[in-house]
Amino acid sequence: LEGVTTGSTFVLEQPRCVFNDYSDADIWLVVALEKAKATFNNSVAPGTAERAFQNFPESTSAYMTLNATLANYPCPKPDGDITVLRVGSETSCIQDEERPTCNGPLPGPGPYLVKFLALKGSEPVAETDWSQPIMLRAAKSPNSITTMDGGYSAGMIALTTILSILFTILLAGLVAMLVFWGSDACGGGSSTFSKPEAVTVRRYNTHHVYDQPAARL
């Protein structure tokens, strides 16, 4: 799952087949800062100011959310089902003091510890161990992206070099042509050729043809 951790949410496996003996208990998710692990008191009720999402992390170091019962986590887990909980998905109640058990987005990159706690009434009856610390993704600024680190490709260098050489040769040829315009040094002698002029041939009558009649006189 690409969205296992994002900047303000993370994904947990549902606690299937864990709280099997507690079918009438409420199962809560506890999210805490690392420093709350040692002093966490299971008896503090959810929904109070000490466990309200809106006070986290300024005035409290843990909150409780995602209330469920065993019916929400049937056992055994059917194959192929995606059984996850997304912590941080509710954005509508972030500021709503009336909803202290809001599953709101986490305010920082962490690290956070979680555990599940089963309460019967207000008595804690079962719990899981604390999880490993969960770090969320920290985003970098786009100014850190370097855009000018690509070098020049070999093709472009070859193209530029060859074209420059060709152009230089042509320019040299043009200069040579113009310099030797007048002289016969290049192309003089046997390799010159004439323009194909239009040659007209006029019939030339020699004198003696007309003299004959005159001779008879």
Next chain:
Amino acid sequence: MAKSDDCIHILQGLLVFGNVVIGMCGIALTAECIYFVSDPHGLYPLLEATENDDIYAAAWIGIFVGFALFALSILGIIGIIKSDRTLLLVYIILMLITFAFEMASCITAATHRDFLTPNLFLKQMLERYQKADSANNNDKRMTEGVTKTWDKLMLQNHCCGVLGPSDWQEYTSAFRFTHKDADFPWPRKCCAMDAQGFPVNLDGCKLGVPGYYNSNGCYDAISGPLNTHAWGVAWFGFAILCWTFCVLLGTMFYWSGIEY
């Protein structure tokens, strides 16, 4: 004299043939560059916003060079058949000017293609996509262009971000300013859409469940057409110039042999 007459005729024939090929290639170059300038993939707004749109300038030059090559090839054919020194001199000089312009076009296209790296598009996407406030009208226009182009790209090519949806998680962006991370780990357009244009499964998309979101990056869809554009202009132009080089050398040799 018959032998050198034959040689002359052969040289003339070759040069006329060379010019015919130049003329046809000129028309082909014009057609190709008009196709590229028309931007069939709609990627121009991305380049305009990076202020790196010189491969389009190279294509524009290509259009005019193509016409010039065609016109000059006709001039060249006439000059060779009449063996007119002045005409051929004009032809050679104008061809050299066209050669220089086409050389500029090829080198520009090839060089600026090298600037179009994934990081360039990534930075621009993060800074401009769905940016809320703009400094001036020009900025606003570029932002709208980038946003529309990216939306179209992500929808049509079933892709997300430049390298993948994680681009939106790894970096902060203008998009992140206005859209909460919990609701929008990546833009809605990255979700698999149904026929009406709504996400098939929004929760699946937000979680990143395979099948409900686009997991590829869009860089291939961007760089493919741009590469074709740049290499088409650069290497076809290079081929034409190599051929033109040979024809011009031949024409110079022919010119120097004409009696005046």
